[in-house]
Amino acid sequence: MEHLTGACIIGQSGGPTAVINASAQGVIQTALASGQITRVLGAAHGIKGVLADQLYDMAQEDPAELDLLQYTPSSALGSCRYKLADPDVDDTDYRRILEIFQKYDVRYFFYNGGNDSMDTCNKISKYMQKVGYPCNIIGVPKTIDNDLSGTDHCPGYASAAKYIATSCMELYQDARVYDTGTVVIVEIMGRHAGWLAGAAGLASWAGSGPDLVYLPEVDFHMDQFLADVKRVYEETGNCLVAVSEGIHYADGTFVSEAKTSATDGFGHAQLGGLAAMLADTVKNAMGVKVRGIELSLLQRCGSHLASRTDLDEAYLAGKAAVEAAVSGVTDKMVALDCTRDDTGYHCQTKLVPLTEAANTERKVPLSWITPEGNGVTEDFVRYALPLIQGEPQRPLENALPRFAKLKKVLTTSMD
Amino acid sequence: MEHLTGACIIGQSGGPTAVINASAQGVIQTALASGQITRVLGAAHGIKGVLADQLYDMAQEDPAELDLLQYTPSSALGSCRYKLADPDVDDTDYRRILEIFQKYDVRYFFYNGGNDSMDTCNKISKYMQKVGYPCNIIGVPKTIDNDLSGTDHCPGYASAAKYIATSCMELYQDARVYDTGTVVIVEIMGRHAGWLAGAAGLASWAGSGPDLVYLPEVDFHMDQFLADVKRVYEETGNCLVAVSEGIHYADGTFVSEAKTSATDGFGHAQLGGLAAMLADTVKNAMGVKVRGIELSLLQRCGSHLASRTDLDEAYLAGKAAVEAAVSGVTDKMVALDCTRDDTGYHCQTKLVPLTEAANTERKVPLSWITPEGNGVTEDFVRYALPLIQGEPQRPLENALPRFAKLKKVLTTSMD
Numbered sequence: 001m002e003h004l005t006g007a008c009i010i011g012q013s014g015g016p017t018a019v020i021n022a023s024a025q026g027v028i029q030t031a032l033a034s035g036q037i038t039r040v041l042g043a044a045h046g047i048k049g050v051l052a053d054q055l056y057d058m059a060q061e062d063p064a065e066l067d068l069l070q071y072t073p074s075s076a077l078g079s080c081r082y083k084l085a086d087p088d089v090d091d092t093d094y095r096r097i098l099e100i101f102q103k104y105d106v107r108y109f110f111y112n113g114g115n116d117s118m119d120t121c122n123k124i125s126k127y128m129q130k131v132g133y134p135c136n137i138i139g140v141p142k143t144i145d146n147d148l149s150g151t152d153h154c155p156g157y158a159s160a161a162k163y164i165a166t167s168c169m170e171l172y173q174d175a176r177v178y179d180t181g182t183v184v185i186v187e188i189m190g191r192h193a194g195w196l197a198g199a200a201g202l203a204s205w206a207g208s209g210p211d212l213v214y215l216p217e218v219d220f221h222m223d224q225f226l227a228d229v230k231r232v233y234e235e236t237g238n239c240l241v242a243v244s245e246g247i248h249y250a251d252g253t254f255v256s257e258a259k260t261s262a263t264d265g266f267g268h269a270q271l272g273g274l275a276a277m278l279a280d281t282v283k284n285a286m287g288v289k290v291r292g293i294e295l296s297l298l299q300r301c302g303s304h305l306a307s308r309t310d311l312d313e314a315y316l317a318g319k320a321a322v323e324a325a326v327s328g329v330t331d332k333m334v335a336l337d338c339t340r341d342d343t344g345y346h347c348q349t350k351l352v353p354l355t356e357a358a359n360t361e362r363k364v365p366l367s368w369i370t371p372e373g374n375g376v377t378e379d380f381v382r383y384a385l386p387l388i389q390g391e392p393q394r395p396l397e398n399a400l401p402r403f404a405k406l407k408k409v410l411t412t413s414m415d
Numbered sequence: 416m417e418h419l420t421g422a423c424i425i426g427q428s429g430g431p432t433a434v435i436n437a438s439a440q441g442v443i444q445t446a447l448a449s450g451q452i453t454r455v456l457g458a459a460h461g462i463k464g465v466l467a468d469q470l471y472d473m474a475q476e477d478p479a480e481l482d483l484l485q486y487t488p489s490s491a492l493g494s495c496r497y498k499l500a501d502p503d504v505d506d507t508d509y510r511r512i513l514e515i516f517q518k519y520d521v522r523y524f525f526y527n528g529g530n531d532s533m534d535t536c537n538k539i540s541k542y543m544q545k546v547g548y549p550c551n552i553i554g555v556p557k558t559i560d561n562d563l564s565g566t567d568h569c570p571g572y573a574s575a576a577k578y579i580a581t582s583c584m585e586l587y588q589d590a591r592v593y594d595t596g597t598v599v600i601v602e603i604m605g606r607h608a609g610w611l612a613g614a615a616g617l618a619s620w621a622g623s624g625p626d627l628v629y630l631p632e633v634d635f636h637m638d639q640f641l642a643d644v645k646r647v648y649e650e651t652g653n654c655l656v657a658v659s660e661g662i663h664y665a666d667g668t669f670v671s672e673a674k675t676s677a678t679d680g681f682g683h684a685q686l687g688g689l690a691a692m693l694a695d696t697v698k699n700a701m702g703v704k705v706r707g708i709e710l711s712l713l714q715r716c717g718s719h720l721a722s723r724t725d726l727d728e729a730y731l732a733g734k735a736a737v738e739a740a741v742s743g744v745t746d747k748m749v750a751l752d753c754t755r756d757d758t759g760y761h762c763q764t765k766l767v768p769l770t771e772a773a774n775t776e777r778k779v780p781l782s783w784i785t786p787e788g789n790g791v792t793e794d795f796v797r798y799a800l801p802l803i804q805g806e807p808q809r810p811l812e813n814a815l816p817r818f819a820k821l822k823k824v825l826t827t828s829m830d
Contacts, residue, residue, distance in 0.1 A: 016592045045594045074588035081593070162814065166719055169816050173489035174716035177431045178496070179460045184712070206815045273691070293711045297599070301589035304581055304720060307814065389814045399577065399722065399804045400621045401584050 003328050004134055005036050006107030009050060010058075011043035012075035012142075013082075013113035013120065017156030018163070018303040019314040020112060020142045021404070022070035024077065026318025027110050027140065028058050029066060036326045037108060041411060045078035046113070047120055050100050051093060057411040068404035070311050071394045073303035076406055083116060084123050087130075094127040101128075101135060104411075108136050108325045112318070114143035114154070115358060118333055122354040125331045136325040139333035139354055140317050144300045146195035147361040150352035151335035155314035156300075158387035161199035162310075163302035164188055164295065165388065168203035168210055168242060171293070176238040180289065183229060183239045183282050187275035187294040190244045192216055194364045195384075196299070200242035201376035202384060211239050216246035217364050218373040220255055225278075226285050228374050233288065245274055304401060308390025313347055320349040333357040338386075345386035418743050419549055420451050421522030424465060425473075426458035427490035427557075428497075428528035428535065432571030433578070433718040434729040435527060435557045436819070437485035439492065441733025442525050442555065443473050444481060451741045452523060456826060460493035461528070462535055466511050470519070472826040483819035485726050486809045488718035491821055498531060499538050502545075509542040516543075516550060519826075523551050523740045527733070529558035529569070530773060533748055537769040540746045551740040554748035554769055555732050559715045561610035564775040565767035566750035570729035571715075573802035576614035577725075578717035579603055579710065580803065583618035583625055583657060586708065591653040595704065598644060598654045598697050602690035602709040605659045607631055609779045610799075611714070615657035616791035617799060626654050631661035632779050633788040635670055640693075641700050643789050648703065660689055719816060723805025728762055735764040748772040753801075760801035 010027045012020055024042075031040045042056040043049035056077065058066075069076055087094050100106070111121040118139045125137040141148050146157035168186060175184040190196040194215025203209025211232040214220060232239040247255045256274035275292030283290045317334045324332065332351040339346045368380040395402040425442045427435055439457075446455045457471040458464035471492065473481075484491055502509050515521070526536040533554045540552040556563050561572035583601060590599040605611040609630025618624025626647040629635060647654040662670045671689035690707030698705045732749045739747065747766040754761045783795040810817040 016589055048594065072588065073585050075592045078594060079592045165815055167713060167717075169818070170488050170716040170718060171712055173487065173818060174431055174712050177490045177494045179463065179493060202815065206813065208816075208818060276688070276691075291712065293713070294709070295713075296708045297586055297589050297706065298582060298708070298710075298713070301585040302582075303585060385813055391811070391814070396806070398621065398800055399806070400580055400617065401623075403584070403588060403623060 003036065004107035004136060005038060006105040007039035007041055008037050008108035008110065009041045009043050009055065009106050010077070010110045011046040011049065011112065012077050012079050013046035013111060013117035014079060014143065015300060016074035016079055017142055017144050017300055018073045018159035018306045019070065019156050019310050021072045021076045022311045022314035023112050023140050023142060023155055023318035025066055025069035026315040027322055030319045030322040032059060034322060034326050039104065041104060041106070042077045046080040046082065047084070048080040048082050049078065051096050053100055055104065055411050056408045060409045061406055065404045065406060068395065068402065070315060071303060071392065071401070072403040073301040076404060084120050087123060087127050091127070094124070097124060098128070098131060098133055101133065107134065110138055110140055110321050110325070112140040112142050114145065115148060115361065118148070118354055119358040122358045125354060136328065136330040138321040138325045138329065139357065140321045141333055141335065141357070144196060145190055145193055147193040147363065148357050149360040149362045150333065150356045152338040152347070153336060153387055155310060155317050157195060158310035159302070159306040160196055160299050161202065161384055162307045162388040163299050163305045164196060164199040165202035165209070166305055167295065168200045168240070169206060169208040172203065172208045172240050175240050181233065181237045183233060183241065183288055183290045185241045185243060185275045185278050185282070185290065185292045186210065187292065188242055188244055189295070189299060190216065191246045192361050192363070194244050197242055197244035198364055198376045198380050199384060201380060202388070204375065205381045209240070210242040211236070212374045213242045213376060214244060214247050214374060215364055215369055216244045216248060217366060218369055219250040220247040222281070226282065229282055230286060233286065243274060243278065304394065306392050307388045308392050309387055311392055316349055324351055340382060340386055418451065419522035419551060420453060421520040422454035422456055423452050423523035423525065424456045424458050424470065424521050425492070425525045426461040426464065426527065427492050427494050428461035428526060428532035429494060429558065430715060431489035431494055432557055432559050432715055433488045433574035433721045434485070434571050434725050436487045436491045437726045437729035438527050438555050438557060438570055438733035440481060440484035441730040442737055445734045445737040447474060449737060449741050454519065456519060456521070457492045461495040461497065462499070463495040463497050464493065465515050466508060468515055470826050471823045475824045476821055480819045480821060483810065483817065485730060486718060486807065486816065487818040488716040491819060499535050502538060502542050506542070509539070512539060513543070513546060513548055516548065522549065525553055525555055525736050525740070527555040527557050529560065530563060530776065533563070533769055534773040537773045540769060551743065551745040553736040553740045553744065554772065555736045556748060556750065556772070559611060560605055560608055562608040562776045562778065563772050564777045565748065565771045567753035567762070568751060568802055570725060570732055572610060573725035574717070574721040575611055575714050576617065576799055577722045577803040578714050578720045579611060579614040580617040580624070581720055582710065583615045584621060584623040587618065587623045587655050590655050594652070596648065596652045598648060598656065598703055598705045600656045600658060600690045600693050600697070600705065600707045601625065602707065603657055603659055604710070604714060605631065606661045607776050607778070609659050612657055612659035613779055613791045613795050614799060616795060617803070619790065620796045624655070625657040626651070627789045628657045628791060629659060629662050629789060630779055630784055631659045631663060632781060633784055634665040635662040637696070641697065644697055645701060648701065658689060658693065719809065721807050722803045723807050724802055726807055731764055739766055755797060755801060
């Protein structure tokens, strides 16, 4: 355990969320208040900003604007999708990172992101240890996908879940307004884990949600899907369906794959267009009115529907990262340790090894998915419902959101 | 002016909105309290419910649930898209409506909808006058499209506008998070009028909105559009675009037309898929990362972002309809009469002839669109901004919306 004195860098990585800036706020405000941290630097676009020597001096920001970060969706410092090479193969980036760390006397590095970001964090940590550069490195979890291991859930998930559940409840009301019958198919994010699609099941639980919910944890069968939709439509005159973008056939092929071409920076397939494709399929099979709706980016930036619980936990995760680092901890990710029992929901932070969190995907337990594979169980609701509680008192100007305005003053020297 | 005593029917028609149930609540609660109205009947799916003798006895509803109507999106009684024939050509429907009116001693008919619904209202009113059946008929305006004539604006518009502006502000934050550059194209409803797409300009005015906004009031030129996007992308590294689904070329062809096949019950082309089509076009022309997002049904049922002003005016319109009818007025639509000056925004109801409102479309004044045809002016903001003010204290259960639960007790006789 090394008690270091020096600058810190906070970086944001991967897809943005409604609350990732709450974690940044937690890191920045705790770091600014720490006697051991001499300078708080924000990396422009995550690790790419470190490599490019583009670092913002966070002490120059108006404290009132920093307070607004938690109500500001997306990554205020800028994000990136950048995968570091294996240092044994190519250590160019690592040498550059060390150079920047030395230039600014960086002794603390906080990286806020998902699986890939924890991998980045882990690699940098290992490299610094190898070259003997003392630096405490802590990962702060973030992902709407909720698929990081070692934590009860991930900051960002709950606000997206709340957006999805609320939107599905409203769509349910809208979609059954005519007596002529409609099938509405809602496409929800989640490449390999069904946590987000499962959140649509919260709307069903509340009595105004999808009749059918399909998660990527179980194989998708088009014939069974069409039979399910037909049955519900015939019984009720309408059908609202929620599907994860990641649903796939038994052979692993994404259902959306025919529409897929580009890939993101990490080599993942870019999914999308699934709702439209399934809508076409249902229309052809049943000849009824069908509409496909993709929640798209809206579900990850919908800060107006953020969960107060999520915002508080995101802030807490950032704060805990700094507290752990200044107390000498390194090479860990902050995780959320939660209990749900008769006394309610309780959450505190803990620390888990970065290696545990990096590059593994936590999925929805199969026992939380209905035997028919078209819905979630009460266990899922018991898990997710506490996370979406609480309404933020978000600041408004003219009834529109008032987001944080950062000056983003680039620093070029040690002064 | 005839002071009638008898039952009333309230029907909802056309596309639902976030606040159409607030108007229903205004009609129902005012009618239930009126000494002249002996019975309050809700038509299942608008005029189709009248034709089918499917009428709900609203007195049997729990008053507390009726209070929740204003927080419940979509048409709680059910809606329809049903165009009555010209009574001189085919009076079958009108004779049936008269039969039902006589069966229940209906002396008041309130119809809540847009242009087509006002036309329905007008035709029924003319028929009842022709056959000498005393019945006071008042239209209650409703349309997110905001294209009804004779009124400053239409209930439903402002809440959709607020949803669009807020969502665009969040998307703006999200869409510029990477340093690699993205073009995001948001498709907004509005078949022939650009009021909704213009609302995206409120986000721009607030400093976090589309760089470019295209309305159907001006001809769309693909070359100019691509040049606009290219210029903004080169200047800022990103580009957020808002387009109305109704944008069209100089010859009147909808830009989306290639993707269009089905039509709705009124013979309108069903638009959609425009965002994806424009995204493809930009991708092919510029080779950059592009994402198309369709706000789809979300924008018309987003009651969680409803405007308190809109909710109050929607209720007021329903209430005013009943008050006018019981005082002997018929053949009118309730309209909103508003002033915007140094003393603020003021709104009261007035009555306009149904003939004035029916089947004419009010468009955004060309002087409120920028000379380049890719944005809205301060005049538009001055018009729309007051309408979106105020946050409803919407009731929640487990942090999810608590919508009205109606019993919908069908009535079959006069008792």
